[in-house]
Amino acid sequence: MKKPLPDEFLEPIADTFQMLADPTRLAILRSLMTGEKNVGRVVEETGRSQANVSKHLKMLNSAGLVARRKEGLQVFYRLDDPLVEKLCDIVCDTLVDSARRKVNKHMAFLGKHNGD
Amino acid sequence: MKKPLPDEFLEPIADTFQMLADPTRLAILRSLMTGEKNVGRVVEETGRSQANVSKHLKMLNSAGLVARRKEGLQVFYRLDDPLVEKLCDIVCDTLVDSARRKVNKHMAFLGKHNGD
DNA sequence: TAAGAATATAACCGCTCAGTTAAATAGTCA
DNA sequence: TGACTATTTAACTGAGCGGTTATATTCTTA
Incomplete structure (x- = not known):
C-alpha cells in the first residue's frame, strides 16, 4: 500500500531536511513558532548576530518554510x-523517548522501576 | 501545553536532520525500508559506489538510525x-500535498476543478 | 535633504562533507 | 597457506556552508 518514493524526490527531500539541519535555523523556527516576528525580535530571542539571522531567514524564505511581510522599516x-512543526514534534518526541529509555535502563540496573 | 524546546536540544536535533539531508543516505534508508539487506544489495539498489555506500552506512549506524549484523563475509x-519512516512519511505527504495544490491552482486557472 | 534605524548584502575564512581511488581487513574455501 | 569475496578504511579533492565584519539598501522622520 505504501509506494516507494521515486528517485526524483530524494534530492528535494534532502534539501528540506538540510534546512532543518542547523541549530541557528532551528532556533529561528522555534522563535517563530510563537507567532510572527520582525527580524530584530528574532535576533533577540535567538541570541545570534543580525547578519546571521538575516541570512538564515532568507534561506528559510527561499525554501518556502517562512513567509515575509514588509511594514515600514x-x-x-x-x-x-x-511541515516544520510536525517534523520538530516527531523528532522531539523521539529524543524524549530515547532519553526515557536510557533512564529506565539505568533504573533497572539499580533495581528500581518507574512507569514505562 | 506545548513546551518550547530547550537550547541543548537544538544541536542534537540538527544532527539528526543532517543525517537525513543527503540523497544517497535517503536512498539507502529507502532501500532498507523493504527489509534487512547486506551491503552489496544496498549498493545495487541505490546505484552508488560500494565505498560510498559503506561510508554512509557507517554514519547512519553511528547515528543509531540503522543496526548492523555480521554473518560470514x-x-x-x-x-x-x-523516526526514519515517520519523518519520511510526513515529508512525502507534504510534498504530495504541495504538488496537488499546484495542480489545483493550475486547474482553477483553466476553469476546471477536481476534488479538493 | 540629512540623519538615523531596520534589514539585507558582499566578501572573506575556516571547516565539514560527499565522492573517488586505492589499499587494507576479515572471512571463506580449496 | 593462498586465492577469492565482501566490506571497511585511508587519503585526497572540490564544493558548499556557517559565521563574522563591513558595507549597502530601504524606509522614516526631522
Missing part, C-alpha cells in the same frame, strides 16, 4: 509550512 | 529507529 517573518 | 543492515 521592519520586516516580519512567520512560519509558512505545516 | 557479509554485513547486514536494517532500520533501527522508528
